[in-house]
Amino acid sequence: MIRGLALQVEAQRAVPARVDHERRPPEAVHSRVSELVEAAVAEGMTRRDFLNGVAISLGGTLTSAPMVWAQESYPPALTGMQGSTDASYAAAHALRDGQAFPFENLPSAGDVDLLVVGAGISGLAAAYFYRQRHPRARILILDNHDDFGGHARRCEMRVGKRLLITYGGSESIQSPYSLWSEPALSLLRELGIDLQYLETAFDRTLYPNLGLSRGLLFKREAFGIDKLVTGDPTRLVADDIPPEHLHARPIRAFIEGFPLDAKARAALVALYQERRDFWPRDSIARKIERLASLSYHAFLTKHWGLTQGAARVFHMRPHHFYALGSDLLPAFVAASSGYPGFQGLGLPIHPSDAAKLEEPYIYHFPDGNASLARLLVRKLLPGVAPGNSMHDIVLAPFDYTKLDADPRTQLRLESTVLSLRNVRGCVDVGYIERNRLRRLQAKRVVYAGYHAMLPYIMRELSERQRMALSRSVKAPIVYVKVALRNWEPWAEAGVHDVHNTIGFYSRLKLDYPVSMGGYRFAKTPRDPIVAHLVHVPVTAGHRDQRAAWQAGRQRLQSSPYREFERHAFDELSRILGSRFDPERDVAGITVFRWGHGYAYGFNSLFDSDEELSLQDVARVPVGRVAIANSDAAWSAYAHAAIDEAARAVDELSRLA
Numbered sequence: 001m002i003r004g005l006a007l008q009v010e011a012q013r014a015v016p017a018r019v020d021h022e023r024r025p026p027e028a029v030h031s032r033v034s035e036l037v038e039a040a041v042a043e044g045m046t047r048r049d050f051l052n053g054v055a056i057s058l059g060g061t062l063t064s065a066p067m068v069w070a071q072e073s074y075p076p077a078l079t080g081m082q083g084s085t086d087a088s089y090a091a092a093h094a095l096r097d098g099q100a101f102p103f104e105n106l107p108s109a110g111d112v113d114l115l116v117v118g119a120g121i122s123g124l125a126a127a128y129f130y131r132q133r134h135p136r137a138r139i140l141i142l143d144n145h146d147d148f149g150g151h152a153r154r155c156e157m158r159v160g161k162r163l164l165i166t167y168g169g170s171e172s173i174q175s176p177y178s179l180w181s182e183p184a185l186s187l188l189r190e191l192g193i194d195l196q197y198l199e200t201a202f203d204r205t206l207y208p209n210l211g212l213s214r215g216l217l218f219k220r221e222a223f224g225i226d227k228l229v230t231g232d233p234t235r236l237v238a239d240d241i242p243p244e245h246l247h248a249r250p251i252r253a254f255i256e257g258f259p260l261d262a263k264a265r266a267a268l269v270a271l272y273q274e275r276r277d278f279w280p281r282d283s284i285a286r287k288i289e290r291l292a293s294l295s296y297h298a299f300l301t302k303h304w305g306l307t308q309g310a311a312r313v314f315h316m317r318p319h320h321f322y323a324l325g326s327d328l329l330p331a332f333v334a335a336s337s338g339y340p341g342f343q344g345l346g347l348p349i350h351p352s353d354a355a356k357l358e359e360p361y362i363y364h365f366p367d368g369n370a371s372l373a374r375l376l377v378r379k380l381l382p383g384v385a386p387g388n389s390m391h392d393i394v395l396a397p398f399d400y401t402k403l404d405a406d407p408r409t410q411l412r413l414e415s416t417v418l419s420l421r422n423v424r425g426c427v428d429v430g431y432i433e434r435n436r437l438r439r440l441q442a443k444r445v446v447y448a449g450y451h452a453m454l455p456y457i458m459r460e461l462s463e464r465q466r467m468a469l470s471r472s473v474k475a476p477i478v479y480v481k482v483a484l485r486n487w488e489p490w491a492e493a494g495v496h497d498v499h500n501t502i503g504f505y506s507r508l509k510l511d512y513p514v515s516m517g518g519y520r521f522a523k524t525p526r527d528p529i530v531a532h533l534v535h536v537p538v539t540a541g542h543r544d545q546r547a548a549w550q551a552g553r554q555r556l557q558s559s560p561y562r563e564f565e566r567h568a569f570d571e572l573s574r575i576l577g578s579r580f581d582p583e584r585d586v587a588g589i590t591v592f593r594w595g596h597g598y599a600y601g602f603n604s605l606f607d608s609d610e611e612l613s614l615q616d617v618a619r620v621p622v623g624r625v626a627i628a629n630s631d632a633a634w635s636a637y638a639h640a641a642i643d644e645a646a647r648a649v650d651e652l653s654r655l656a
C-alpha cells in the first residue's frame with residue numbers, strides 16, 4: 001500500500017500541472033501512468049483506488065471512477081469495518097515509517113486564512129470560534145477519515161424499513177453541570193442545545209419498567225460454566241439508570257449466583273459490605289498516596305485477600321470507561337468511581353468525582369456527540385444540511401458533496417496533513433487527499449489532530465516538545481453495533497446491560513433509549529434495536545499504560561471484521577442462550593475501530609507530577625501553528641476538546 005502511494009505520487013508528477021480536461025493527456029504521459037497503475041495493482045492496490053487519486057489530473061481519460069460522493073457511500077450508513085480504517089491511516093503510517101512526500105516540488109494550490117487539521121469536535125469548534133472572530137476569513141478543515149466528527153461519529157443502520165440511529169464513538173455530554181467550563185457550555189447554547197430538553201428525551205425507565213437489570217457474564221473457559229447472573233448492584237461511573245430502578249439484588253443474593261467456591265463468594269460479600277480500614281493510623285493524605293500507587297487488582301488481592309478467580313470478576317469492569325484492566329487502574333481511581341472495598345477508609349469524595357458519579361449519563365442525542373459535530377458543521381456550512389435546531393439535526397440529511405463547495409469554509413475528508421512548515425509569515429502545508437498530494441499556504445493553523453503524530457509532520461519542533469507530544473499515546477477501543485430485529489431474548493433473559501468477567505467484549509448492552517426530533521426509539525421488545533458491544537484490546541502484564549495501549553493497538557490492526565462478528569455471535573449467544581439465533585436476529589453489524597481512541601490520562605501508577613507538566617510543553621504554539629485536540633488536556637472528553645480549541649484560537653489571535 002505504501003509503495004502504491006509512492007507510485008501515485010510519481011503518476012501525479014508525470015502529469016503536467018495544467019491539462020485540458022476535454023482531451024487526452026500526451027501519449028507518453030498516458031503510457032507511463034498506465035505502467036504505474038499496473039505496478040500499483042501488483043502491490044495490492046485496486047485500480048480504482050489508484051486512479052481515484054490521480055484522475056482529475058488525467059482528465060478522466062483512464063477511469064470512470066466517480067469524483068464526487070455517490071449516495072450509496074453516505075458515510076454514516078456504511079457497515080462493516082468503520083472508524084479508523086486502514087485507508088484512513090495509510091498515509092500517516094507511511095510517513096511514520098519513513099516514506100518521503102516531496103511536497104516542495106508541487107505547485108501551491110493557493111492560500112487560506114485558517115487551516116484546521118482534524119474535523120473532530122476540537123477542530124470543528126476551533127473553526128467555529130475563529131469564524132466568530134473573523135467573519136470573512138477563508139477556512140479549510142482537513143480530516144483523514146471518510147466522515148467528519150472524529151470519534152464523534154454517527155451510525156445509521158436499517159432493519160427493514162426502520163432506521164436506527166446510534167453512535168460510533170463519543171457517546172454523551174458528560175456531567176455538563178459540573179465538568180463543563182462556561183465557554184464550552186456557551187458553545188452548546190449557541191448550537192441550540194437545551195440540556196433540560198435532553199433530560200426529557202432520554203427514557204430512563206424503559207428498561208426498568210420491564211423489570212430488566214444489569215448482569216454479569218461468567219464464561220466456561222475461566223469459570224467452568226457459562227452463566228449470566230442478573231441484578232448487578234455495582235455502582236457505575238455516570239449511570240443512566242436511576243439507582244432506585246436498578247432492579248439490583250441484595251449483594252449476598254447476587255454473589256450467591258457466582259460460579260465460585262463458597263470461600264471466594266464470602267470474600268466478595270465482605271468486599272461489598274464490610275467496612276475495613278487497612279491503614280487506621282494513616283492520615284487521609286497518606287491513604288490517598290497509598291491508593292494512588294496501588295492497582296485495584298493489587299488492592300483486591302493483597303488487602304482484601306481475594307483469590308485470582310474472585311478478583312477476575314472486576315478485571316474488565318474498567319475497560320469501557322478507562323480502557324484499562326483492574327491491574328492498570330490505580331486503586332484511588334477505583335475508589336472515586338464507586339467500586340467496592342473503600343467504604344471503611346473514610347475517604348472524602350472530590351467534587352468532580354462526585355459529579356461523575358452522581359450526574360446522570362443522559363445528555364445524549366440518538367447519534368451521541370456526533371450531533372455536536374453535525375450542529376457545528378451545519379453552522380459553518382449552512383448549505384450542507386437544512387434546519388436550525390437541536391431537534392431537526394437528528395434526521396437532517398447531510399449532502400456530503402457540498403462539504404467543500406463553499407469557498408469561505410471548506411471541509412475536505414479523506415485528507416491527511418503530512419507536512420506543516422512555518423515560512424515567511426505563513427505555514428506551508430502538504431497533505432494527501434484521496435491519494436493525491438496537494439500543497440497550499442495558510443496564514444494560521446490549528447492542529448487539532450493526534451498529538452503523537454505532530455512530530456512527524458513538523459520537523460521544526462524542539463526535542464522537548466517532540467518528546468512531550470509523543471507521550472500522548474491514545475487508547476485502542478472498539479465499538480461494535482449490532483442491529484437486532486427485536487430484543488425479546490434480552491427481555492426474557494432479564495437484562496439490558498451485561499458486563500463480562502473474561503472474554504472479548506467487556507460490555508454488551510442495549511442502546512440508550514432516546515427519542516427526539518421525529519426519531520423514535522424502540523418502545524417494546526418486539527421493535528428493532530441496536531446492541532452496543534465494547535472491545536478494549538488490553539491484556540495484563542504490561543510495563544505501563546502506554547505499553548499496554550500500544551500493544552493493544554497493534555493487535556487491533558491485525559483483527560479482521562470477521563473476528564468481531566464471530567465474538568459478537570458467541571458472547572451474545574452465551575448471554576441470551578437458545579433464545580438468540582444470529583441468523584434470524586441480526587440484521588447488520590458495523591465495527592467502529594478506534595486504534596487511537598481516548599486521549600491519554602494521567603495514571604498515578606506510572607506518571608510523576610513532572611509528567612503532568614509535559615502537557616503544557618506539548619501544546620505550546622509553534623510559529624503560526626496552535627495546538628488543540630483533547631490530547632492537549634490529557635482528557636478524553638468533548639468539553640476538553642472544546643476548551644482546547646478555544647485556547648488555541650485565543651493564541652492565534654495574539655499573532656501579528
Ligand SMILES: Cc1cc2nc3c(=O)[nH]c(=O)nc-3n(C[C@H](O)[C@H](O)[C@H](O)COP(=O)(O)OP(=O)(O)OC[C@H]3O[C@@H](n4cnc5c(N)ncnc54)[C@H](O)[C@@H]3O)c2cc1C
Pocket residue numbers: 117118119120121122123142143144145149150151152168169170171172173174369415416417418448449450453457477479594596597598599629630631636637638639641
Ligand atoms: C469510543 C469513544 C467513546 C467516547 N465517549 C465519550 C463520551 O461519552 N463523552 C465524552 O465527552 N467523550 C467521549 N470520548 C472522547 C472523545 O475523544 C471526545 O469526546 C472528542 O470527540 C474528542 O475530539 P477531538 O477533536 O479532540 O479528537 P478526535 O475526535 O480524535 O478528532 C481528531 C480528528 O483529527 C484527525 N486527524 C488526526 N491527525 C490528522 C492529520 N494529520 N490530518 C488530518 N486529520 C487528522 C483524526 O483522524 C480525527 O478525525 C470518547 C472517545 C472514544 C474513542
